[in-house]
Amino acid sequence: xxxxxxxxxxxxxxxxxxxxxxxxxxxxxxxxxxxxxxxxxxxxxxxxxxxxxxxxxxxxxxxxxxxxxxxxxxxxxxxxxxxxxxxxxxxxxxxxxxxxxxxxxxxxxxxxxxxxxxxxxxxxxxxxxxxxxxxxxxxxxxxxxxxxxxxxxxxxxxxxxxxxxxxxxxxxxxxxxxxxxxxxxxxxxxxxxxxxxxxxxxxxxxxxxxxxxxxxxxxxxxxxxxxxxxxxxxxxxxxxxxxxxxxxxxxxxxxxxxxxxxxxxxxxxxxxxxxxxxxxxxxxxxxxxxxxxxxxxxxxxxxxxxxxxxx
DNA sequence: TGCAGTGTTGCTTC
DNA sequence: CGAAGCAACACTGC
Numbered sequence: 015x016x017x018x019x020x021x022x023x024x025x026x027x028x029x030x031x032x033x034x035x036x037x038x039x040x041x042x043x044x045x046x047x048x049x050x051x052x053x054x055x056x057x058x059x060x061x062x063x064x065x066x067x068x069x070x071x072x073x074x075x076x077x078x079x080x081x082x083x084x085x086x087x088x089x090x091x092x093x094x095x096x097x098x099x100x101x102x103x104x105x106x107x108x109x110x111x112x113x114x115x116x117x118x119x120x121x122x123x124x125x126x127x128x129x130x131x132x133x134x135x136x137x138x139x140x141x142x143x144x145x146x147x148x149x150x151x152x153x154x155x156x157x158x159x160x161x162x163x164x165x166x167x168x169x170x171x172x173x174x175x176x177x178x179x180x181x182x183x184x185x186x187x188x189x190x191x192x193x194x195x196x197x198x199x200x201x202x203x204x205x206x207x208x209x210x211x212x213x214x215x216x217x218x219x220x221x222x223x224x225x226x227x228x229x230x231x232x233x234x235x236x237x238x239x240x241x242x243x244x245x246x247x248x249x250x251x252x253x254x255x256x257x258x259x260x261x262x263x264x265x266x267x268x269x270x271x272x273x274x275x276x277x278x279x280x281x282x283x284x285x286x287x288x289x290x291x292x293x294x295x296x297x298x299x300x301x302x303x304x305x306x307x308x309x310x311x312x313x314x315x316x317x318x319x320x321x322x323x324x325x
Numbered sequence: 326t327g328c329a330g331t332g333t334t335g336c337t338t339c
Numbered sequence: 340c341g342a343a344g345c346a347a348c349a350c351t352g353c
Contacts, residue, residue: 016332020332048347050346051347096333096334098334099332100331100333101333132349149348150350151331151348151350152348152349153333153334153347155334201342204333206333213332214332260332264350313342313344316331
């Protein structure tokens with residue numbers, strides 16, 4: 015479920031563990047004929063070039079751009095990783111047994127949570143540890159770019175600003191969403207070319223806190239509502255990072271451990287449960303919403319929202 | 326058992 | 340051009 019907070023959590027982990035290390039080798043079992051993946055490591059001939067180019071390079075910095083992870087190397091190349099639906103980057107000591115990579119418990123890399131790990135690519139690092147790319151559904155993308163022009167490539171050039179950027183303010187949000195006046199707000203919040211980093215979970219949460227129905231047309235939103243979305247976009251995404259990401263499904267940090275944002279969902283996957291919104295009036299009097307969380311497919315994604323307070 | 330549902334994105338179709 | 344549908348893949352849960 016990697017959205018901005020999960021990708022940021024992984025990026026911070028990498029920054030802590032792999033800066034300064036060299037890449038001594040790369041292994042993969044990916045091999046697809048899918049033309050859309052011809053410029054990624056899933057393509058055999060691309061992987062050959064990739065392996066040659068990253069051989070013996072040193073990791074000098076790690077950054078995040080929207081939901082992309084950029085690992086900058088000392089040869090002016092950048093490894094770009096997009097986790098898509100089920101991708102993880104895991105750091106630790108692994109062993110290769112029976113054609114499969116497994117965490118080496120003797121070396122302090124415990125078997126991760128009760129889910130099967132599908133390691134499809136492994137970087138062998140100069141400290142004898144590994145950076146493993148684990149991706150059940152194999153949607154993930156790993157490619158190599160020139161550092162200097164990385165942001166001008168098709169992978170990154172069409173991304174809108176990220177709500178956690180300091181200068182992302184009310185006028186930025188207004189200007190960005192106004193590009194899709196007829197769009198449903200949930201869909202527009204998730205459109206990476208409009209605003210980058212928000213996906214299905216966080217859009218549901220942001221709209222619940224903002225008391226806005228996910229199907230509201232952008233052009234119908236007033237200034238107060240847009241301010242509210244701005245406030246909660248920053249607040250909820252930051253909270254997601256503070257809790258180490260959302261592991262309701264299979265996201266894990268680089269140590270294979272769960273984040274905890276799923277314990278703080280108010281809307282996402284709470285279908286049929288009672289809405290927890292309550293309004294506080296003067297003299298501390300509180301009024302509960304008493305609504306129920308509904309689930310509805312909105313432009314192909316399942317949206318969760320309160321039938322009462324989200325208007 | 327079988328099928329609907331799953332965090333993302335990008336290509337195809339209308 | 341823009342919006343919607345669907346495909347990429349493999350597993351989980353009802």
